[in-house]
Each structure stands twice: as structure tokens, then as C-alpha cells.
Amino acid sequence: MSTYLSFDIGGTKVASGFVTLPQPLNGEQEPVVTNRCEIPTEASRGGDDLKARIVALAAQQLERASAEGIAIAGIGIAAAGVPDSETGVIVSATDILPGWRGQHIYDAFAEITDLPVRMIGDVGAHGLGEASYGAGRNSDVVLSIGVGTGIGGAIVMHGELFTGAHGVAGHAGHVPSALGQGFLCSCGTREGHIEPVASGTGLKDLYNHRCEELSAADKPAPVSSGAEVASRAAAGEQLACSVLADSAHALGECIGGMGNLIDPDVIVISGSVVKAGALWWDALRAGFTDSALALVKPTPLVEGELGGDAPLIGAAAAIDRYVRANHMEPSKA
Ligand SMILES: [Zn+2]
Structure with missing residues (x-):
């Protein structure tokens, strides 16, 4: 049984916990996350400051583990931005995390511990968690899509995260x-990407845009969130229903195209927007069926099972795989 120290570094908070991975041979099915704690990211303080506070948190967590007699076998990190898993350097990061790009994370951890450390992207970690221990377990090829504030995805093949030539996959x-x-996408284009009309923020923007086009007489008040579009749709408001259905249908078509390219065993959908209700799911599946090839159409689209723990669990899965591949298990050290 292996327990790892995991981190999930996001734009607003850094979460940490001990993740004990299940031993299917012993009949265990689910990873267990304990000793959770989190600190605010406070991104405006800069990348150096953030890195220092993460390492201090790691030192605290390792002390806690040793005080409680818990053997930590390695450290897994799910990081915002595009990390290089080989070098431990953050290759790219958005303006949400100023000064995060260029940070040497493995070097910083090496100053406080000899434990092996593995870092992957947070969206990839989410997908790896779901593929290994959540809705995609027992499937060889898993496409994971997260629909929240933004839209992200991960491709996991035979337990391995596929990251592409530049870590961008x-x-x-x-x-x-x-x-x-x-609609302006977070990547800067207005040429027509799916994110600015299908993320939680996108639902809000699409609704408010269509709202503007209505005549004053039948114009509803603008919404402040995607969740509000979902709740108005649930209450039967026509504009909200059409926005939710059009958005989900367009996203489903995109996912159908991805399905045609990758041919996954299962497609796992997570994030706040999956709670938008049956109207959203039905439209998503209809869009998927419209664009998927005949052999891809039956691919199940299922909701993620791990919730907010997915990145911590995925980060643990990444370090577990690394430790095993390099025969670094504590018992063999
Ligand atoms: Zn874009």
C-alpha cells in the first residue's frame, strides 16, 4: 500500500492531502484522501513567493506524516499552467499566475526532501485521476473533459497521460x-472556439448576448453566472432553455469530433456545468451523436466520479506510476 503527498495548484487555492491508492488485489476499490489542507494562491504575490509557500506547506505536511507514522512514498503535483514533467519547470502559464512560468519546482522540493517528485498539469491530473480510479477505471483509452469556468481536457491511454509534443494535448x-x-476566447481568438460559449462563463455570456438582441418588452434581466442560466432553464424560461441546449449541442459536436480522432472507450465529463441538468446532458449527447462516426456513436458519455479530489488523486497516480517504473518503491530502496 502506497501513500503519496499530493498538491493541486490552482489560480485561487493550493490544496494538499495524503492520497493512499487502492490495492485492487486486496479488494480495495477507492483511493483515500486524508490530512487535507489548503492555502490561498495569492497569485499577485508572484511565482517565487507562491513556490516558497508551496514548499513550506510540503515541509509541514511531511512533518505531520512523520509525526503520525505515515510513510510517504513520493510527491505528486497537479499544477496550473503547462509543466514539463521531466525537468520540473513550468513552461507556460497565463496572466492569472504572474511569474509562475519559468519556476523550477523539482529543484525547490529537492531542498527539503529526497522523495521522488512528479508534476503534471492540473487538467491532465484530473483526467488521470478519473481514468485510473474514477469513471474511466477499467477503460484503456479515456477522454476526459472538464467543463467549468473554462473547458479543458485530457487523453489517457493505457494509464498514461498523453501530453503531445509541447505538453499542450x-x-x-x-x-x-x-x-x-x-466571442472572445481565453486564448485570445474571436474566430470561434467552443470555450467562450460552452464553459460556465460561456453560458452566461451567450445568454446575455442573446438577451441584448431581444426587444425591450420581452427582455429578461441579464445573468451573472452559468449556474443562473441553468436555474432559469429549470424554471422553464425559454431563452435559458435555448441557450443551454444550443451550447451543450455545440459542445457535444466538438466532443464527437474528438471522439472520431481518438476513438476512446469512454468519455468522462466533469466540472460545475455537468450539474446543469437533463436538458444540458440530452443536448450534449444529441450533438455528440450528430458528429460521431457510426462506430464511435455508442461511446458512453459519463459524469466524473471523483469531484474536487480528482487532481490530487491524479497527481498521486502520476508519482505512483513514476515510482513503479523506476523501481523506487520504499520496500526496494
Ligand atoms: Zn481558444
Whole structure:
């Protein structure tokens, strides 16, 4: 049985916990996350400051483990931005995390511990968690799509995260969709990506845009979130229903295209927007069926099972795989 120290570094908070991975041979099915704690990211303090506070948190967590007699076999990190898993350097990061790009994370951890450390992207970690221990377990090829504030994705093949030539693979929000034309995407384009009309923020923007086009007489008040679009749709408001259905249908078409390219065993959908209700899911599946090839159409689209723990569990899965591949298990050290 192996327990890992995991981190999930996001734009607003850094979460940490001890993740004990299940031993299927012993009949265990689910990973267990304990000793959770989190600190605010406070991104405005800069990348150096953030890195220092993460390492201090790691030192605290390792002390806690040793005080409680818990053997930690390695450290897994799910990081915002595009990390290089080989060198431990953050290759790219958005303006949400100023000064995060260029940080040497493995070097910083090496100053406080000899334990092996593995870092992957947070969206990839989410997908790896779901593929290994969540809705995609027992499947060989898993496409994981996260639909929340933004839209991200991950491709997991035979337990391994596929990251592509530049660590960019899986950017599911930045695929073309006619519905997105004219809407500003987080990547900077207005040419028509799916994210700015199908993420939680996108639902809000699409609704408010269509709202503007209505005549004053039948114009509803603008919404402040995607969740509000979902709740208005649940209450039967026509504009909200059509926005939710059009958005989900367009996203489903995009996912159908990804399905045709990858041919996964299962497609796992997670994130806040999956709670938008049956109307959203039905439209998503209809869009998927419209664009998927005959052999791809039956691919199940299922909801993720791990919730907010997915990145911590995926980070643990990444370090577990690394430790095993390099025969670094504590018992063999
Ligand atoms: Zn984009």
C-alpha cells in the first residue's frame, strides 16, 4: 500500500492531502484522501513567493506524516499552467499566475526532501485521476473533459497521460465551433472556439448576448453566472432553455469530433456545468451523436466520479506510476 503527498495548484487555492491508492488485489476499490489542507494562491504575490509557500506547506505536511507514522512514498503535483514533467519547470502559464512560468519546482522540493517528485498539469491530473480510479477505471483509452469556468481536457491511454509534443494535448476548449464566432476566447481568438460559449462563463455570456438582441418588452434581466442560466432553464424560461441546449449541442459536436480522432472507450465529463441538468446532458449527447462516426456513436458519455479530489488523486497516480517504473518503491530502496 502506497501513500503519496499530493498538491493541486490552482489560480485561487493550493490544496494538499495524503492520497493512499487502492490495492485492487486486496479488494480495495477507492483511493483515500486524508490530512487535507489548503492555502490561498495569492497569485499577485508572484511565482517565487507562491513556490516558497508551496514548499513550506510540503515541509509541514511531511512533518505531520512523520509525526503520525505515515510513510510517504513520493510527491505528486497537479499544477496550473503547462509543466514539463521531466525537468520540473513550468513552461507556460497565463496572466492569472504572474511569474509562475519559468519556476523550477523539482529543484525547490529537492531542498527539503529526497522523495521522488512528479508534476503534471492540473487538467491532465484530473483526467488521470478519473481514468485510473474514477469513471474511466477499467477503460484503456479515456477522454476526459472538464467543463467549468473554462473547458479543458485530457487523453489517457493505457494509464498514461498523453501530453503531445509541447505538453499542450487535451486543450478541448480551443477547438473550432461556429457558435463561438465573435466571442472572445481565453486564448485570445474571436474566430470561434467552443470555450467562450460552452464553459460556465460561456453560458452566461451567450445568454446575455442573446438577451441584448431581444426587444425591450420581452427582455429578461441579464445573468451573472452559468449556474443562473441553468436555474432559469429549470424554471422553464425559454431563452435559458435555448441557450443551454444550443451550447451543450455545440459542445457535444466538438466532443464527437474528438471522439472520431481518438476513438476512446469512454468519455468522462466533469466540472460545475455537468450539474446543469437533463436538458444540458440530452443536448450534449444529441450533438455528440450528430458528429460521431457510426462506430464511435455508442461511446458512453459519463459524469466524473471523483469531484474536487480528482487532481490530487491524479497527481498521486502520476508519482505512483513514476515510482513503479523506476523501481523506487520504499520496500526496494
Ligand atoms: Zn481558444
